[in-house]
Amino acid sequence: MIGLHLARALVQAQYRVALVTGETTFWPHQPHLSHRPALLAAIARMGVEVMEADERGGIAAIETGASGLPARRVLFRDGSDVYGDLVLTCMGLAPSLEFMMGSGADIERGLLVSPSLRTSDPNIYAAGDVCQIWTPEAHRYRFYYGYKNVRAMGAIAALNMTGGSEPFLSTQDEELRINHEGMLDSPFWEYE
Numbered sequence: 727m728i729g730l731h732l733a734r735a736l737v738q739a740q741y742r743v744a745l746v747t748g749e750t751t752f753w754p755h756q757p758h759l760s761h762r763p764a765l766l767a768a769i770a771r772m773g774v775e776v777m778e779a780d781e782r783g784g785i786a787a788i789e790t791g792a793s794g795l796p797a798r799r800v801l802f803r804d805g806s807d808v809y810g811d812l813v814l815t816c817m818g819l820a821p822s823l824e825f826m827m828g829s830g831a832d833i834e835r836g837l838l839v840s841p842s843l844r845t846s847d848p849n850i851y852a853a854g855d856v857c858q859i860w861t862p863e864a865h866r867y868r869f870y871y872g873y874k875n876v877r878a879m880g881a882i883a884a885l886n887m888t889g890g891s892e893p894f895l896s897t898q899d900e901e902l903r904i905n906h907e908g909m910l911d912s913p914f915w916e917y918e
C-alpha cells in the first residue's frame with residue numbers, strides 16, 4: 727500500500743516510475759497466475775511502467791549508474807537494463823527469531839506451530855507474525871498476514887495453553903482486487 731501511494735505521488739510529480747516485477751510483487755497476496763495480468767495492468771494505468779523481470783531472465787545486478795547517467799542501473803540477465811535516480815527494493819518480512827535459537831523449538835522461516843499454535847516443544851505456544859502455521863489444506867506451514875489474524879492467534883494460543891484445543895482458522899479475506907476506480911484494493915488495507 728505504501729509503495730503504491732509513493733508511486734502514485736511520484737507519477738503525479740512527473741517522475742518516471744518503473745516497477746520491476748517478480749514472484750513476490752503482490753506479497754502478502756499470492757494471486758493466481760491468471761489474475762496477474764489484470765493486476766499489473768491496474769498498476770500500469772497508474773502511469774507506472776511495468777517490467778516483468780522473468781521476461782528478461784531475471785535481475786542480474788543493481789549497480790552504480792555510469793557518468794552522465796542516473797545514479798543506479800538495474801541490469802537484467804538478457805543484457806537489457808533500466809536506469810533510475812533511485813532503486814527501492816521491496817521484499818517480504820522475516821520475523822526476528824534470534825531469541826529462540828537454542829530453545830529446541832523447530833524453526834524454518836518462522837516458528838513452526840501446529841494449528842493449535844503449539845511449537846514442537848509442547849511447553850511453548852506462539853502467536854503473531856512469528857508463527858508459521860501448519861495448514862492441512864495447503865499441506866505446508868504458512869504465514870498468516872494482518873492484524874486480524876494476529877489478534878485471533880493471541881486468543882487461540884492463550885486458550886490452548888490453558889487446556890483448550892481450538893485450531894487457528896483464518897477469517898481474513900486475502901484476495902487482492904481491482905476496485906470500481908480500476909485501482910488495486912486489498913482487504914488488508916484499512917483507511918480511517
Ligand SMILES: Cc1cc2nc3c(=O)[nH]c(=O)nc-3n(C[C@H](O)[C@H](O)[C@H](O)COP(=O)(O)OP(=O)(O)OC[C@H]3O[C@@H](n4cnc5c(N)ncnc54)[C@H](O)[C@@H]3O)c2cc1C
Nearest residue numbers: 727819822825853854855856871872873874876914915916
Ligand atoms: C510496513 C507494514 C505495514 C503493515 N500494514 C498492515 C495493514 O495495513 N493491515 C494489517 O492488517 N497488517 C499490516 N501489517 C502487519 C501487522 O503490523 C502485523 O501483522 C502485526 O503487527 C504483527 O503483530 P505481532 O505482535 O505478531 O508482531 P509485532 O507487532 O512485530 O510485535 C513484535 C514485538 O516484539 C518485539 N521483539 C522482537 N524481538 C524481541 C526480543 N528478543 N525481546 C523483546 N522484544 C522483542 C519487537 O520489537 C516488537 O515490538 C503491516 C506490517 C508492516 C511492517
